[in-house]
Amino acid sequence: MTQTAPAPDQTVAQRYGDPVPTAPAAWNPVLQVLHEHRSVRRYLPDPIPDSVLRLLVSAAQSAPSSSNLQLWSVIAVRDPERKARLAALAGDQDHIRQAPVLLVWAADLARVRELAAERGTPLDGADYLETSYVAFLDAALAAQNAVVAAESLGYGTVYIGALRNHPEQVAAELHLPPGVFAVAGLVVGVPDPAEDARVKPRLPQAAVLHEETYDPAGQLAHIADYETRIVTFFAEQNLTRSWIDQTLARLASAESLNGRHRLREQLTAHGFPLR
Ligand SMILES: Cc1cc2nc3c(=O)[nH]c(=O)nc-3n(C[C@H](O)[C@H](O)[C@H](O)COP(=O)(O)O)c2cc1C
Numbered sequence: 001m002t003q004t005a006p007a008p009d010q011t012v013a014q015r016y017g018d019p020v021p022t023a024p025a026a027w028n029p030v031l032q033v034l035h036e037h038r039s040v041r042r043y044l045p046d047p048i049p050d051s052v053l054r055l056l057v058s059a060a061q062s063a064p065s066s067s068n069l070q071l072w073s074v075i076a077v078r079d080p081e082r083k084a085r086l087a088a089l090a091g092d093q094d095h096i097r098q099a100p101v102l103l104v105w106a107a108d109l110a111r112v113r114e115l116a117a118e119r120g121t122p123l124d125g126a127d128y129l130e131t132s133y134v135a136f137l138d139a140a141l142a143a144q145n146a147v148v149a150a151e152s153l154g155y156g157t158v159y160i161g162a163l164r165n166h167p168e169q170v171a172a173e174l175h176l177p178p179g180v181f182a183v184a185g186l187v188v189g190v191p192d193p194a195e196d197a198r199v200k201p202r203l204p205q206a207a208v209l210h211e212e213t214y215d216p217a218g219q220l221a222h223i224a225d226y227e228t229r230i231v232t233f234f235a236e237q238n239l240t241r242s243w244i245d246q247t248l249a250r251l252a253s254a255e256s257l258n259g260r261h262r263l264r265e266q267l268t269a270h271g272f273p274l275r
Helices: 008-016 029-035 050-061 080-089 094-098 110-119 129-152 161-165 167-174 219-235 243-250 260-269
Strands: 072-077 101-108 156-160 180-189
Touching: 008 029, 029 129, 050 072, 050 129, 072 080, 072 129, 072 180, 080 094, 080 101, 080 161, 080 167, 094 180, 101 129, 129 156, 129 180, 156 161, 161 167, 161 180, 161 260, 167 180, 167 260, 219 243
Parallel strands: none
Antiparallel strands: 072 101, 101 180, 156 180
16 A cells, blocks of 8 residues: 555546546545545455444444434444355355455434334334435445545445345344345455456546536447446456446346345335335
8 A cells, every 4th residue: 555646637537547637626635535446355354443443433424414314324244154144145255254344334214213112202204215215325425434434544345235135134144123224235354455456437427427407418429438448447457348238237137136126125024114
């Protein structure tokens, strides 16, 4: 982690796989960390100190929260056997076993339900899709703050959406009560430098930035431009991959969601009525 940081224009260009760097309007260490994000899938066994875990959680709790309801919780899993069981449930992803901690970010309606029960007040609003949406969004914002905090300290991370492949078993493993649902896992650890994880280019800004109103024009051209860049990016790592093929395959059918097409019924069965 002692490498010299590349110039800001190179860092932004790298984010897009753009051969023509343009100087950004401003630069600082926060922007550097954000632009250098890459998911890490190989870890050294070094532990994460408790003090660092607490710092990640305070960074997570520093995220905005809708109406300050704070409808989320996080479960820190360090026990190697429990991590291995969760890895098996999440598509057998070995980085979950390798890294010292798996943070499971959960939408949490149970805390406010307990409060309402204790006060004897109604909480019907918690049964609506809107509130579940808020809880999922809160959990995601918190998790992403933890990602940025971890990366700013030189740790690596990777989200584990595959925890939703088998939500019932994950809930049983983590003793999640009704109203608490694992939104995503987050592996955190010291990156194994042997992996050489690279910054993955994103769609051109023209594809995602709309001025004043949404303009669908030109999307296929933007995608074609991106495909060229990302195919080159993968080829530099001796990989033959297409974003277009991967994206269309990932969303082609219910089966291609790896079991997650049952999310609605799993949520309603686990205390999220989604009215
Ligand atoms: C909600 C979410 C779930 C994800 N789940 C997984 C996962 O289960 N396994 C994995 O290896 N990567 C997972 N990822 C990482 C993405 O594959 C990765 O962010 C994407 O390919 C872009 O690469 P980058 O993070 O290196 O820029 C997930 C990312 C997000 C945001």
